[in-house]
Amino acid sequence: MEKISTDAFPLTMHSSEKQETICIFGTGDFGRSLGLKMLQCGYSIVFGSRTPRMSSLLPNGAEVMSYSDAAQKSDIIIIAVHREHYDFLTELTEVLNGKILVDVSNNLKINQYPESNAEYLAQLVPGTHVVKAFNTISAWALQSGALDASRQVFICGNDSKAKQRVMDVVRSLGLTPLDKGSLVAANEIENYPLQLFPMWKFPFYLSAVLCVFFFFYCVIREVIYPYVHEKRDRTFRLPISIPNRVFPIAALTLLALVYLPGVIAAILQLYRGTKYRRFPDWLDHWMLCRKQLGLIALGFAFLHVLYTLVIPIRYYVRWTWNNRTVTQAITKKEDPFSTTTSWLSDSYVALGMLGFFLFVLLGITSLPSVSNTVNWREFRFVQHQGLFRRVVCSDDQNIGASVSASILPVNIQG
Amino acid sequence: MEKISTDAFPLTMHSSEKQETICIFGTGDFGRSLGLKMLQCGYSIVFGSRTPRMSSLLPNGAEVMSYSDAAQKSDIIIIAVHREHYDFLTELTEVLNGKILVDVSNNLKINQYPESNAEYLAQLVPGTHVVKAFNTISAWALQSGALDASRQVFICGNDSKAKQRVMDVVRSLGLTPLDKGSLVAANEIENYPLQLFPMWKFPFYLSAVLCVFFFFYCVIREVIYPYVHEKRDRTFRLPISIPNRVFPIAALTLLALVYLPGVIAAILQLYRGTKYRRFPDWLDHWMLCRKQLGLIALGFAFLHVLYTLVIPIRYYVRWTWNNRTVTQAITKKEDPFSTTTSWLSDSYVALGMLGFFLFVLLGITSLPSVSNTVNWREFRFVQHQGLFRRVVCSDDQNIGASVSASILPVNIQG
Amino acid sequence: MEKISTDAFPLTMHSSEKQETICIFGTGDFGRSLGLKMLQCGYSIVFGSRTPRMSSLLPNGAEVMSYSDAAQKSDIIIIAVHREHYDFLTELTEVLNGKILVDVSNNLKINQYPESNAEYLAQLVPGTHVVKAFNTISAWALQSGALDASRQVFICGNDSKAKQRVMDVVRSLGLTPLDKGSLVAANEIENYPLQLFPMWKFPFYLSAVLCVFFFFYCVIREVIYPYVHEKRDRTFRLPISIPNRVFPIAALTLLALVYLPGVIAAILQLYRGTKYRRFPDWLDHWMLCRKQLGLIALGFAFLHVLYTLVIPIRYYVRWTWNNRTVTQAITKKEDPFSTTTSWLSDSYVALGMLGFFLFVLLGITSLPSVSNTVNWREFRFVQHQGLFRRVVCSDDQNIGASVSASILPVNIQG
Known part of the structure; x- marks a missing residue:
């Protein structure tokens, strides 16, 4: 094997003296x-x-x-x-x-x-x-x-x-x-x-607008309306109950906006009859910030999970459950067990948890160091899981409605 | 210092015109x-x-x-x-x-x-x-x-x-x-x-088989058997109670399979008297997918935590607790407080949470960008923690049995 | 375009034979x-x-x-x-x-x-x-x-x-x-x-000392003192209640230590009148391990969240709630609903969850692969969020005190 020729000009001139x-x-x-x-x-x-x-x-x-x-x-x-x-x-x-x-x-x-x-x-x-x-x-x-x-x-x-x-x-x-x-x-x-998070601007403002809109909608419906009609003070719902309705709705909406531009792009390509023309700028930008939209949706889902798990610790919930039990004890009337209600409540919660689990998995694969180790075939595989997730997660959102709307009120008013 | 010789052939010929x-x-x-x-x-x-x-x-x-x-x-x-x-x-x-x-x-x-x-x-x-x-x-x-x-x-x-x-x-x-x-x-x-997740195939199929087997075992034992013998409809246990038994068992089994091949390899080397022969192919492949086995185990542990935290929200659980209280109130008989039960229940839960915490830490260090910043001495240190974790986590699994089997039934049947 | 000159000495001599x-x-x-x-x-x-x-x-x-x-x-x-x-x-x-x-x-x-x-x-x-x-x-x-x-x-x-x-x-x-x-x-x-986690040593020992100190402080105050004075056995508080006080205090202290060296450095620079002198070694080392201090604080916050969410599953808590309800039923005296208490309890919990959410976000941005994609303007933006978080998180810590100190005892002794 021949001798290796040295570079005419060494990479570092003064490696020994170091006083460059x-x-x-x-x-x-x-x-x-x-x-x-x-x-x-x-x-x-x-x-x-x-x-x-x-x-x-x-x-x-x-x-x-x-x-x-x-x-x-x-x-x-x-x-x-x-x-x-x-x-x-x-x-x-x-x-x-x-x-x-x-x-x-x-x-x-x-x-x-x-x-x-x-x-x-x-x-x-x-x-x-x-x-x-x-x-x-x-x-x-x-x-x-x-x-x-x-x-x-x-x-x-x-x-x-x-x-x-x-x-x-x-x-x-x-x-x-x-x-x-x-x-x-x-x-x-x-x-x-x-640059200041260039791809995050649109998703951030969008989710802020969504949150504010749904928050005020819920405030009007659940705080102001009962007050005006029945003079009942329901303001204690502001810190947890109402945010826990806004979060799942925002998560679901943002998740839909992740998949929508792909559909629009496909329709546009079919309509134009060619794949070789640029999309309009708004669609292009929308498609580029899908990942950010999805991550903000994951953030809302995470908050929804925290706000839901905390339910039995809340004073309001414990007061309601306690009062119901006391009333039953005083009137000596026990609730019969309903298998149907148990099935419904457990299925809602189980689907929600599985949906959240898959959502977290998807979030982990979006970390730069993880997604770099994933090839195209694998990415498309995960995306199809994502489509499946879409179905599951819509149930997760129902839980937002269900946990605070259907399950609890049954017991609260029951 | 001498002049730097330019390359005879520049890296980009037309950097100014750019119309290459x-x-x-x-x-x-x-x-x-x-x-x-x-x-x-x-x-x-x-x-x-x-x-x-x-x-x-x-x-x-x-x-x-x-x-x-x-x-x-x-x-x-x-x-x-x-x-x-x-x-x-x-x-x-x-x-x-x-x-x-x-x-x-x-x-x-x-x-x-x-x-x-x-x-x-x-x-x-x-x-x-x-x-x-x-x-x-x-x-x-x-x-x-x-x-x-x-x-x-x-x-x-x-x-x-x-x-x-x-x-x-x-x-x-x-x-x-x-x-x-x-x-x-x-x-x-x-x-x-x-490639489609080449190292994930074996762990994925293995955990699927484990889940299906333990799921049907639990269904037979807790749904079909009571129905046949006592004509009791226990199907409402399917969505949450039974999965929450399957998840910790699957997590524990997979975790054991992470550490088993290392032991087998050590025995094989002792038996052969040399470290310089290749392991059989099945052992080689098993050792290469240990990380994936561990991550799937972490996934099951995460689901187990979610399914456990959701316990007090479930209709079935609340109904049981409620009924027990009503019965006590009607019979005017209060439960005495048992320090031993409190110690047992709290220790189970605490060890489970600590085990899960260490498991999550281990999961974070397996992220590509994190593990690249860890040297060999540090990795072995974390592994020894892992051995400690094995002991702790086996308690985490007991909680799977404990929370749904020992703690709850005490109250449910109590 | 001119022909590309080949290197005189190819990078690999025997790419075809491969038997180098x-x-x-x-x-x-x-x-x-x-x-x-x-x-x-x-x-x-x-x-x-x-x-x-x-x-x-x-x-x-x-x-x-x-x-x-x-x-x-x-x-x-x-x-x-x-x-x-x-x-x-x-x-x-x-x-x-x-x-x-x-x-x-x-x-x-x-x-x-x-x-x-x-x-x-x-x-x-x-x-x-x-x-x-x-x-x-x-x-x-x-x-x-x-x-x-x-x-x-x-x-x-x-x-x-x-x-x-x-x-x-x-x-x-x-x-x-x-x-x-x-x-x-x-x-x-x-x-x-x-090296063995060189930047982790000081934060690790510091948090160990903090934990041990606050643990023994709480043990003396909540276990030994009641035993000596009232001969009451409160040892069942050791596995969960007391750790759940130590964790938030440790998290808060470590978080304060993340921001403190920056303030000290600024004061030192103002006092010296120049930015161009080295900080003393202890301050230098402290500033370099701020990230590690913050991550350990996040670990304690994570444990605090787990230990808090598990509250309604604990035997002790359920026994207390149950007894209170039975007593109310027997004496036929219902608690009136207090909007103020509901507001306080819910605000504590909600601020704690939001603080934890922002803390997790900050933790994610500290992953090497994520922080590498963040430029200086974006990093400073996240840091200001961090300052905001400091305010919020101090409430998270209050919850540590609140959930185990204010909310529960109200019901336990109520």
Whole structure:
């Protein structure tokens, strides 16, 4: 077997000395935080600044000098200035030639500029290897060491060696680099930290509207109406009884909305006679947030289960049961046992529990790490179970009605 | 520090223009879907077809031409034809020389051919760089944009640059490439989409058989026997009481089957006097599906908990409790409080809940993303907890017997 | 588009024949297990040994020869000997030149030597490509095929081609290679298998101390005091009633400890007037284990919910309720319904359930695979929800007091 040729340029030059120098352009909050973190991890840091004399608050052990002096100290230069001030780099083209420029910038709005900041930088200083990195990491998190959200650092760049060098720096800071490919991916990476649960917005507002509507409907029907007609104070139903009606209805409605867009899409395709035309935007968005709709439905189902299991602990329920028993004892009249009622009540509850169990299973398979281990054949199999579940769960919802509406009142008024 | 040498061949040639051309051989369902998706993501697409004139239903904006014309337009060629029709590629050897051929094919059965489709393709057209990709993605999912199951695209190939190019295409379609190594891995990748929960089959059938057996045993003992002997209608026990006996027994049995193969393996190794011989196939398979057995056991335990917590809501139970109280009130005879019964009942329930809690913890550590963060020392530590749990959980199972058999009847018949 | 240049040295030399030879130095337990596994996966194995004649128990099909003979058979050499015996390799420098040495060694203590074993090896035999791998895999797991804990094999090395070769071997054994960068990472990789839940130790001991303290406090107050003063046997409160007081208090205290260090850190920064100084070590460690503190708090909250839902099943509670009803029936005095009590009881329970629901949500987002999909803006959003939760959950804790202290006694003594 032939000898393995070594790379002409080793991945890490100074693995033994470990005192690699990294240059940071810009002495703002993020640049200082990153510099401090790198110093703590054994790098030596050189800051490049427009006004080196006036830079203050820099971490101990870091040097500050002019841009061109700083750039000569290292072949990895982190550009921690705003995109609007990138222009000064054109004057440094010569000294930057062949160096790795790390673009850490973010924008204020999604797709603020026609091209990504990193691509703009690459055009501005042509002879360099631009790598996008660190933009998803918060300055506050770097300082406080509280990297709870995500240790992932998205990396992209056209030069694979440059990328490797930056990924090694990222790793030595205790973060996890994730190669997202060539510089084309920079746009996506820059938009990432600006998103706030983009797929959750519509399901969230929808479920809020559903809850509010059904809550007020139930309040009118079960609190205000009895008060107006019979002057009875039923407000104690507000904290548990009425929410326990709203939750199952909301869960059922959201679950229906998970399966509805698939049906609409199928009808649309049949009507159009082709599968090769885009769906309208609203349908597209609806189909993309089905998972979120389903998970919110699962949340309501979970609350419904908790609110139902707590029934026998409630003062109101125990008072009702107690009074009924006392009345029976005083009048010496025992209830005969009804097999039919027992069957009905138990079947309702049993189907509800099985439905909830299958729903929880479906929820577990939607965890990213679980769904990644599932292939298409398996996913479709689980989906058919889902269809079965739809039938079962509609009974789960009935229980919402049944437990609070049919079973209890029988005993309460009985 | 010395200057970084650039790669002679950049990873993406046209990052600025972005109008890279990709050629697709074959105008079947998958080829058309993939083409449409790529067009939407900014690529220009050229279809290669045996009969370019007759190809219809192609997405707007794509060109169709003969195989050799199409191949000249791009250096990435996606082979979206069945393996049986690969032969025509031998005639194109010259025009395909040096190009990247992407094999997207799947088979109908696991290990249908002696070598994988991708390796066969590489032998057929020697001068090319064959990359296996996209075979785990469904055509339907590509069209509808509903990539819920998995956005992972397994990639393998012998040429790392070719692999990089294909991975960049995969990323720009919004999918996640996963490098599985050299072309040897193609066989595994091609078998992947044909699997249907392979490790779940045996545990699933086993638990189904267990459930059916114990269900009928309980039905005979608690429904049919009392009916035949005393003409009492006990069918109302079917929906909840009897399942709540079957679930804990099934959970306990499955849990025992999780730990049994380890014991058998240890005995076998002691008997053989060596650790360096393979176990028989049945033992091997059994050991590999222990995790699945344990998770199904957890499912049964979860159902047992739900079915137990729901006890005081059930009509039958409330009727029994109510009647007992009424009888006591009428006969003016109060039950004395028994500290022993209280201790027994509470200990049963408490141990059951602790056992369930530890079982849930164990279930959480079996989530792929959690178990990946656990090292061997930690895993063995959790396993010893598991042995402890075995002791505790057997009490959990007793509760199944206890709650429905010992505690309730005491009150029901009392 | 230009032709793609092939790599001079292909990633896998023998993809078609697949009979690649791998050399293993050392015939200890790990070397033999690794050799057996590799033989089963289609490699041919050559063992290098100091005393080839005396080596026994080797897997069938493997050859044994002297170190230098074995080294000539393969260009991947796995060094399965202890670091203390690496010296013999200096004599083989010539025959090892240009080969890939795979360091699989582990130490007995964290940071036992000044440099990592792999870096020591690289200094000892300069002309080779040292790759660190396999050290996190257990010999027992390799034999028994029971790789439940983690299939991840951490790889690091300075030569990317050598790393690729070893990663391909790892993949063909059915394991998942994870590139950790250059050889500098070897130290971290070698420390990894020696850790036992490092971040969990402090939260675990703290919660144990909390539990024991509050348990004995409650025992003295509710069991020993009534016994001494009134000679009443209240020991039946030990299995459920008292734990159900300890759990919510522990959960609340731990939850407070999750948010406290952030406040202390902020005060410290304000006092110091700068964000750019390290926190003291105790605060640093405290901040790093906040997630673990929160998860243990969630565990206690989960147990509190189980212990609360089980209340109406308990013999003691049912006996109390039953007796109260019988007494009312005998004295023919019915309780009037109190809307205020109903409001109080239901609000306590409802807030507790909502708090638990939000707590579970927060727990789900802390799963590694979920938190990796959350960006910084989203994480901060969830954290603010967490602050809200803090308010709600303190009510959840009240329920611990309320359900067992206020609601029940009202009925028990009523």
